Amino acid sequence: MRFTIFQESRKGSRKVNQDRLAYTYSRDTLMLVVADGMGGHAGGEIAAQIAVRLFIERFQQEAKPVLKNPLKFLQDTMLRAHAALGSYANQFSMLETPRTTCVCCIVQAGHAYWAHVGDSRLYLFRQGGLIGATKDHSKVQYLVDQGIIGVDEVIDHPDRNKIFSCLGGLVDPVIDLSRRTPLRNGDIIVMCTDGLWAVLDQKEMATWLTSTPILKTAPQMMREGEKRGGPDGDNLSAIVVRWGPETLTDEPSTTITETMGLGEFETQIDRTLTLTDRKGAQRDLSDDEIEHAIQEIQSTIQKYRR
Amino acid sequence: MAVTNQALVGGYQLLNYRIDRQISRGGFSIVYRAFDETGAPVAIKEYLPSSLVLRTEGDIVRASSAENLTSFRYGMKCFFEEGRALAKINHPNVVRVLNFFRANETVYMVMRYERGRTLQQQIQMRQDQMSERLVRHVFMHLLNGLREVHTHKLLHLDIKPANIYLRTDGTPVLLDFGAARQTLTSGRPKLAPMYTPGFAAPEQYREPDRLGPWTDVYGVGASMFACLAAFAPQAADARVQEDHLVSAKKIWAGQYSENILEVIDWCLRLDPLERPQSVFALQKAIRDIPQTKRKLTFMGNLKKMLFSQIGA
Numbered sequence A: 001m002r003f004t005i006f007q008e009s010r011k012g013s014r015k016v017n018q019d020r021l022a023y024t025y026s027r028d029t030l031m032l033v034v035a036d037g038m039g040g041h042a043g044g045e046i047a048a049q050i051a052v053r054l055f056i057e058r059f060q061q062e063a064k065p066v067l068k069n070p071l072k073f074l075q076d077t078m079l080r081a082h083a084a085l086g087s088y089a090n091q092f093s094m095l096e097t098p099r100t101t102c103v104c105c106i107v108q109a110g111h112a113y114w115a116h117v118g119d120s121r122l123y124l125f126r127q128g129g130l131i132g133a134t135k136d137h138s139k140v141q142y143l144v145d146q147g148i149i150g151v152d153e154v155i156d157h158p159d160r161n162k163i164f165s166c167l168g169g170l171v172d173p174v175i176d177l178s179r180r181t182p183l184r185n186g187d188i189i190v191m192c193t194d195g196l197w198a199v200l201d202q203k204e205m206a207t208w209l210t211s212t213p214i215l216k217t218a219p220q221m222m223r224e225g226e227k228r229g230g231p232d233g234d235n236l237s238a239i240v241v242r243w244g245p246e247t248l249t250d251e252p253s254t255t256i257t258e259t260m261g262l263g264e265f266e267t268q269i270d271r272t273l274t275l276t277d278r279k280g281a282q283r284d285l286s287d288d289e290i291e292h293a294i295q296e297i298q299s300t301i302q303k304y305r306r
Numbered sequence B: 001m002a003v004t005n006q007a008l009v010g011g012y013q014l015l016n017y018r019i020d021r022q023i024s025r026g027g028f029s030i031v032y033r034a035f036d037e038t039g040a041p042v043a044i045k046e047y048l049p050s051s052l053v054l055r056t057e058g059d060i061v062r063a064s065s066a067e068n069l070t071s072f073r074y075g076m077k078c079f080f081e082e083g084r085a086l087a088k089i090n091h092p093n094v095v096r097v098l099n100f101f102r103a104n105e106t107v108y109m110v111m112r113y114e115r116g117r118t119l120q121q122q123i124q125m126r127q128d129q130m131s132e133r134l135v136r137h138v139f140m141h142l143l144n145g146l147r148e149v150h151t152h153k154l155l156h157l158d159i160k161p162a163n164i165y166l167r168t169d170g171t172p173v174l175l176d177f178g179a180a181r182q183t184l185t186s187g188r189p190k191l192a193p194m195y196t197p198g199f200a201a202p203e204q205y206r207e208p209d210r211l212g213p214w215t216d217v218y219g220v221g222a223s224m225f226a227c228l229a230a231f232a233p234q235a236a237d238a239r240v241q242e243d244h245l246v247s248a249k250k251i252w253a254g255q256y257s258e259n260i261l262e263v264i265d266w267c268l269r270l271d272p273l274e275r276p277q278s279v280f281a282l283q284k285a286i287r288d289i290p291q292t293k294r295k296l297t298f299m300g301n302l303k304k305m306l307f308s309q310i311g312a
Helices: A044-062 A070-091 A139-145 A202-209 A215-234 A285-303 B066-087 B119-123 B134-151 B179-184 B203-207 B215-227 B236-243 B258-267 B278-289 B297-311
Strands: A001-011 A018-025 A029-034 A104-109 A111-117 A121-126 A129-134 A188-192 A238-241 A266-269 B017-025 B028-035 B041-047 B097-103 B107-113 B114-120 B164-167 B172-174
Touching: A001 A018, A001 A215, A018 A044, A018 A238, A029 A044, A029 A188, A029 A238, A044 A070, A044 A104, A070 A104, A070 A111, A070 A188, A070 B119, A104 A121, A104 A188, A111 A121, A121 A202, A129 A202, A188 A202, A202 A215, A285 B066, A285 B097, B017 B041, B041 B066, B066 B097, B066 B107, B066 B179, B114 B119, B119 B164, B119 B215, B119 B297, B134 B164, B134 B172, B134 B215, B134 B258, B203 B215, B203 B236, B215 B258, B215 B278, B258 B278
Parallel strands: none
Antiparallel strands: A001 A238, A018 A029, A018 A266, A029 A104, A104 A111, A121 A129, A121 A188, A188 A238, B017 B028, B028 B041, B041 B107, B097 B107, B114 B164, B164 B172
16 A cells, blocks of 8 residues: 555644544555544543544454455444443443544555544545545534535534534444545545534645645644634644555655555554654664565465465 | 676575576666576576665675665565565466575575576567567467456556567566566655656656556557567657657558557557556457568568658
């Protein structure tokens, strides 16, 4: 797989950051996950953390090096995260279960699969146009669907933070699964929390991210988002992936996974990525990795020997 | 005087292989003929990028600086990729990998040794033009191999007569998958991709996003062109600026079947979408060509001479 990836979380004007995000990949499968812990509830931060951790752990157990059924993986893991939050609350005798939104995307064999709960979003852009998106599990989205309010009224609506599906809620979460969506080189996947989409609509995002190298413009977009949030600004987080080899810049910014050994994973949690700490493209092979690669080639030769 | 990497000397024992002599030297590697423990010949490719001087004597490869080591190890990933891809392909028209190992602080790929010569040598040696029969024979078999390569989601990206080996029985073998790395190395000046002018498709220069089976199809078309002309077509980057390439149909009218000339022109279209989109489509087009006897007329010969002078 070849892709360029960016992730960043900013606190905005809040005291704590309840957003959590991570990506991890094996040689052949990439997983991105974003969770926004619910502030009005106890331990939103903990909830987001648990959900993201669980996704990473399960991914590393199952993606060896591919997931058998990505959509089933997404569905199962969402439900397990929901259950895990319940047991966490039980264990610590919490009055209320910690809650979080969650959106997770898997890219495998050139196809994307995603699932979400709540109002953290995924957008898929191709050549500047939106070709895929999640639909919020929120009251305002419901009102829009019913034709009661217009799309432009969503941002300022008093109920815009009310969501009817989350992990850790009293009722089981409503989980929306995407279709198996083929990706083309140059496609952009954006996953973000409401702190970003509330201040930057998808058209603007497309403008920021499509025709310019994402590692250059995505950080600018986040700064701009935080600025627009102003003194009441929410936490804002985003993972941006540009699929395929990087062609917009001379910088070696493409992450290349072909030389990873079987059973190996690279994981990045929460941290803001810069060119220097990005793994993959610039990193040397270690001696272990060389041994791994050789072993794998030798076993392939054996397997295909007549 | 330019310092170059020292090749392993004849008689050197590399694990269970005994080096006989150097066969060829490329941008990223040296290829040797060697003998295994049973005395059977093999070809061994040693990863040794020529842009980094790493071995001036002896056998051990040493990076002279930390920066060199980074580039060296980075390029090694590409070598692994080639090995990984080839290990899966077991096809009579694709070079076969027999072993892969690490020694002397670098890596080695052992391949089946083939007897014969490259299509490039074949073109250069021949006094007269290559017959349509031979061109068809070579490319129909080669395309079977290339189809297998594409089935494994790999593009060759450096198809040219020098990478097509003709066994003594006349069957072709596709060699040197080192170029498959090229999409990896954009922006790494030390291990920059080296396209072969004339055989590389226009999208290889400018639009790596648009690489596909049609990119190798361009290389096939250019190689067929070279068989007839004994020189490469005008380089694609120059063609994009100003296209001076005279169509095969014009140059060799009357000497080769109209259809094979049309196929060559079809493969050499600048727009990737206008070329055959798959090897299968190309094979189908070649199969459909009716066999015709080659006719050499005085006018035809004159025309060929004139055009080839202009073209060159």
